[in-house]
Amino acid sequence: MAGPCAVESERQLLQTAETVAAAGARVLRGGAYKPRSSPYAFQGLGIEGLKLLSKARKQTGLAIVTEVMSEEDVGLIAEYADIMQVGTRSMENYSLLEALGQCGRPVLLKRGMTARLDELLRSAQVIAASGNPEIILCERGIRTFETATRNTLDIAAVPVLKTVSRLPVIVDPSHAAGVRSLVPVLARAAAVVGADGLLVEVHPDPDKALCDGAQSLPFEQFEAMMHDLRRYAAISPAFEDARPQPVTAGGAN
Ligand code: PEP
Ligand code: MN
DSSP states (O other): OEEOSBOOOHHHHHHHHHHHHHTTOSEEEOBSSOOOSSTTSOOOOTHHHHHHHHHHHHHHOOEEEEEOOSGGGHHHHHHHOSEEEEOGGGTTOHHHHHHHTTSSSOEEEEOOTTOOHHHHHHHHHHHHHTTOOOEEEEEOOBOOSOOSSSSBOOTTHHHHHHHHOOSOEEEOHHHHHSSGGGHHHHHHHHHHTTOSEEOEEBOSSGGGOSSOGGGOBOHHHHHHHHHHHHHHHTTOOOGGGOOSSOOOTTSOO
C-alpha cells in the first residue's frame, strides 16, 4: 500500500498512483481527512480528496485506503474507500470502532502510539464484535524515550501478533522512521519478520509535500525499494509452524 500522506491535488495523486501501481503496489493510500497535531496544519481536501481517490482507482485499478476520523464520516468514506483506515490517534475511539463494525468494508487498524499489543487486539475485537471481522493490524511505531526516529518501530509486534491472532499484520515504516532514508531498511525488516504488507508514503516532490514530506519517498526511491524487497519477501517465516509456546500479548511486562 503506497501513496501520499495527504491527497493534495489531482496531478499529485494520479502521478503517484500510476507510479506505485507500475512498481507493484496493490493499494493506493491517501488521506482526505487528516488528523494533524496542529490546528493550523493542512487538514485535507475532505470530499474532494475522496473523489480524487476514486478517480485514481478508476485509472489504475488500485484499491483505495483512506483514514476515517469520526463515526459521522463512516458512511460517506465507505462509499469511496475499499479499506477504512483508523489512525493511531483513533485506536481507542470506541464509537468510531463500533460504527466501523457496520461499514461493510475491511478496516486497517493502526496501533495507538502508546498502546500495548493486547490493547490493539482489544480494539480489533470491538470492530469484530460490532459485526466486521475483516481487520488488518498495522504496526506504525510507538512512542518511547528514543528520539532518533519519529517513533520506535516495534518489529517484534509482527511475530507476536501473527502468533496470537489470525488477522493480517502490516507495517508502516514511514511513520515509524520519520525520515525517508530509514524507510527501505525498516521495510526490509518488516518483510523478513513476516509482515503481510507495508503502508508507505510516496510523493512526487516530497520536499514540497503539505504533510509528512520528510518521511515520504520520491518515485525513484520507492521503485528501488520495491525491487530490493522481492528477495526479502521470499524468506518470510511460516507462522503456523512457529507456535512452540503460546504467547499472550501483554500478559507480563
Ligand atoms: C497517516 O497514515 O498518514 C497517519 C496519520 O498515520 P498515523 O495515524 O499512524 O500517525
Ligand atoms: Mn502521514
